[in-house]
Amino acid sequence: xxxxxxxxxxxxxxxxxxxxxxxxIARRGLNHLNIGALSREVGVxxxxxxxxxxxxxxxxxxxxxxxxxxxxxxxxxxxxxxxDALERLxxxxxxxxxxxxxxxxxxxxxxSEQIFAGSARRKQRVHQTLQGYLQKxxxxxxxGRDQGQIRADIAPxxxxxxxxxxxxxxxxxxxMSNGTFDVAGHAERAWCLFREMLETPGxxxxxxxxxxxKAKR
Amino acid sequence: xxxxxxxxxxxxxxxxxxxxxxxxIARRGLNHLNIGALSREVGVxxxxxxxxxxxxxxxxxxxxxxxxxxxxxxxxxxxxxxxDALERLxxxxxxxxxxxxxxxxxxxxxxSEQIFAGSARRKQRVHQTLQGYLQKxxxxxxxGRDQGQIRADIAPxxxxxxxxxxxxxxxxxxxMSNGTFDVAGHAERAWCLFREMLETPGxxxxxxxxxxxKAKR
DNA sequence: TGTGAATGTGAATTCGTATTCACAATAAGC
DNA sequence: GCTTATTGTGAATACGAATTCACATTCACA
Numbered sequence: 001x002x003x004x005x006x007x008x009x010x011x012x013x014x015x016x017x018x019x020x021x022x023x024x025i026a027r028r029g030l031n032h033l034n035i036g037a038l039s040r041e042v043g044v045x046x047x048x049x050x051x052x053x054x055x056x057x058x059x060x061x062x063x064x065x066x067x068x069x070x071x072x073x074x075x076x077x078x079x080x081x082x083x084d085a086l087e088r089l090x091x092x093x094x095x096x097x098x099x100x101x102x103x104x105x106x107x108x109x110x111x112s113e114q115i116f117a118g119s120a121r122r123k124q125r126v127h128q129t130l131q132g133y134l135q136k137x138x139x140x141x142x143x144g145r146d147q148g149q150i151r152a153d154i155a156p157x158x159x160x161x162x163x164x165x166x167x168x169x170x171x172x173x174x175x176m177s178n179g180t181f182d183v184a185g186h187a188e189r190a191w192c193l194f195r196e197m198l199e200t201p202g203x204x205x206x207x208x209x210x211x212x213x214k215a216k217r
Numbered sequence: 218x219x220x221x222x223x224x225x226x227x228x229x230x231x232x233x234x235x236x237x238x239x240x241x242i243a244r245r246g247l248n249h250l251n252i253g254a255l256s257r258e259v260g261v262x263x264x265x266x267x268x269x270x271x272x273x274x275x276x277x278x279x280x281x282x283x284x285x286x287x288x289x290x291x292x293x294x295x296x297x298x299x300x301d302a303l304e305r306l307x308x309x310x311x312x313x314x315x316x317x318x319x320x321x322x323x324x325x326x327x328x329s330e331q332i333f334a335g336s337a338r339r340k341q342r343v344h345q346t347l348q349g350y351l352q353k354x355x356x357x358x359x360x361g362r363d364q365g366q367i368r369a370d371i372a373p374x375x376x377x378x379x380x381x382x383x384x385x386x387x388x389x390x391x392x393m394s395n396g397t398f399d400v401a402g403h404a405e406r407a408w409c410l411f412r413e414m415l416e417t418p419g420x421x422x423x424x425x426x427x428x429x430x431k432a433k434r
Numbered sequence: 435t436g437t438g439a440a441t442g443t444g445a446a447t448t449c450g451t452a453t454t455c456a457c458a459a460t461a462a463g464c
Numbered sequence: 465g466c467t468t469a470t471t472g473t474g475a476a477t478a479c480g481a482a483t484t485c486a487c488a489t490t491c492a493c494a
Binding site: 224251253263264267272273321352 | 454458461
């Protein structure tokens with residue numbers, strides 16, 4: 001019955017392990033992530049994990065890398081998709097929701113106690129990841145302001161944090177309601193209000209995003 | 218040196234233990250909360266905890282009670298302080314920030330993995346607490362709408378979740394930055410924008426909250 | 435095809451922590 | 465003051481989970 005697992009090169013296994021960890025975290029949370037379950041998910045025996053990682057901590061680091069990359073990938077994607085700041089934000093919001101819905105492990109890691117209370121180094125690391133994300137959002141907003149599309153009396157930093165706030169409580173509600181809460185719906189409604197708030201009062205009150213190009217100023 | 222702890226009635230000890238737990242959670246997080254440290258904080262020996270609680274789980278329940286009551290107390294306080302919906306929200310926001318800054322254990326518990334991933338019962342309980350809080354906020358908003366002070370085309374539920382979002386990411390940043398991030402400052406700036414967004418466009422663009430009574434419609 | 439390095443395995447070890455229990459001290463009611 | 469229920473104490477227990485290690489297998493390379 002029990003077949004011995006195939007030998008796989010360390011780099012591949014590391015990737016496998018990190019992804020499996022994210023899946024397990026999504027399923028049962030970071031606290032329940034243990035080497036036993038992780039190895040089972042990968043299809044090896046617990047001690048095998050230590051062939052590829054010096055310890056559980058380093059596994060977590062890899063998971064954080066995975067998450068960091070996902071977030072930054074989203075930023076880059078929306079920046080390539082359109083030059084319009086408001087459209088970028090809207091796209092980013094939807095992609096963020098999709099990402100989180102698909103990988104529920106991400107918010108679970110970011111909000112986890114193990115991060116807040118864990119080693120100062122890990123905490124620092126997550127903090128920098130979040131700060132980087134926020135800065136990139138703030139930059140998009142600043143560009144929109146320079147284009148006259150976004151009110152100049154709004155501090156991009158503040159707006160960026162608010163932007164995160166459009167979905168963060170919703171995600172928590174979603175996690176706590178066993179996936180019942182309609183994150184995407186809330187995000188869409190909240191976005192409409194947020195956009196109105198951002199837009200320069202000079203423009204139309206409800207310009208269609210599709211027609212609102214940089215031309216108007 | 219080591220004095221035997223004084224005998225104290227169970228109800229009092231229970232309160233002590235719950236408060237001590239919240240303090241410890243604020244200091245080191247929910248994951249690091251163990252019976253040993255908890256008993257030390259209270260000034261007794263680990264096994265003594267079991268004279269007052271059947272187990273660690275029940276201690277957590279008490280902590281949740283403490284938190285629930287704090288949140289609801291804030292709601293009641295602001296409702297008594299003023300009949301003006303926008304003022305209520307502003308007050309609530311500031312009180313919320315103060316509460317969290319004073320008892321950092323509160324967000325640590327609410328965002329904790331142990332809640333999301335813990336027993337379904339606890340999760341359910343926290344969910345209901347949050348839902349109750351949200352509903353009360355939504356009611357304040359709905360009243361403001363009925364008074365013509367708040368735009369009628371905004372769903373109170375959505376606005377309530379957004380209201381939470383004004384501070385939630387800020388609180389997380391605050392926790393991760395070791396108390397460096399200026400939560401109160403962000404809350405104030407975010408509130409100004411949020412208020413503008415809520416207000417009926419018919420009114421002045423920046424009516425002083427003190428003069429904006431229900432009379433105007 | 436043979437050989438060594440890389441990877442997988444199962445048992446053993448260690449550690450932290452929740453919980454239990456028999457016993458001691460204390461407070462409250464008579 | 466005496467008795468008894470209540471509360472505190474220290475040792476013992478139990479359990480889960482991380483990690484280590486000696487040994488087995490397999491892959492890559494010559």
